[in-house]
Amino acid sequence: MVDRTYGVSQTTSSQSVDAHKVLRNTYMLLAMTLLFSAVTAGAAMAMGVAQMNVFIFLIGAYGLMFLVHKTANSAMGLLATFAFTGFMGFTLGPILSAYLTLSNGPQLIMTALGMTAATFVGLSAVALITRKDFSFLANFIMAGAIVLVVAMVVAMIFNISGLALAVSAGFVLFSSALILYETSQIIHGGQTNYILATISLYVAIYNLFISLLSLLGMAGDD
Template structure:
């Protein structure tokens, strides 16, 4: 009788721990969909306005400044405004990139292919975590080191116009973004990330980097980049 009571109590405790995690997951996916929609709108706006590519340093200041703001306001309703400002900014900076691809003969096809590959990768990797319940927290150190290396390599490739390094950086970002999706989703379902604004930020960055990197690789492979 005591063993049965213990099993029921353990089961109830397990359910009480899982419920908040899936609430965070649900809220994260809802906010992620909205932020991706905002990015699409601002990207379309930038394209219609014929906005030129931003200076790399202006981009970094804007992106990292807004990310800092999101972290600062993560526990308030203002955090929602901050993340929409960030994703809107990122979409706006993506507009000129998409415009340059659309000038190519197969540019629209490249963009749609990159979008499809990004969506399939995100859904597939998320499903792996949600189905297996595997803990990918061990990727934390890899992601921290990888982010530093990739940002430095990206800046060097842009400043010195090294095409081979740029392609390697794109491939690196594909791996980095894939690992980020595994890590962030795992953090949510295992209770490591309980703030859905920060969870959305992490997954958004993974999707953004995955799409841009795949688009760059496809452009090089097709011979049009």
């Protein structure tokens, strides 16, 4: 009689090792891209770059993101990843410069940064410790992304402060769901490409930080 249990055990162990490798590579690349974004944001601030037009930003961001997805299975994927995250950091520079002109600007930035870090660590820990499958969030994330992008553009064009507040709050929920979903995908073998995993988590962290900073600024009438 053939012992099938041993074969199942080997397969499970192999999947666990692969998931651990993807998770490790993702966190390493994520740390490097966040550091690179901080450098490009600092460069933009030092150069006094003006805030980018929203349509140019969307074209650049989604164009580079498309490039990352097209090259994710090659060495070019790493270059595309740093190009995308560098661009996002560069566009963040003017926003941070604007906040630094406020009397409590540095405090707002540090508070948003701390809240972002705490949220990311907390949600990642939930997914890693409980090992719960959060794949059911996929449809919510897809629909939420479309709704939020449209609402963001409308709020900027027509300068609707109430809608801008709702969009910021929506992005906080969206980003939190994306962190849970992507981490769960890595753990359960649904995501095996660390470049794509890095981009997803980076976008979640970026949107979370910007949204929290916006909410804190609105709370302080800034």
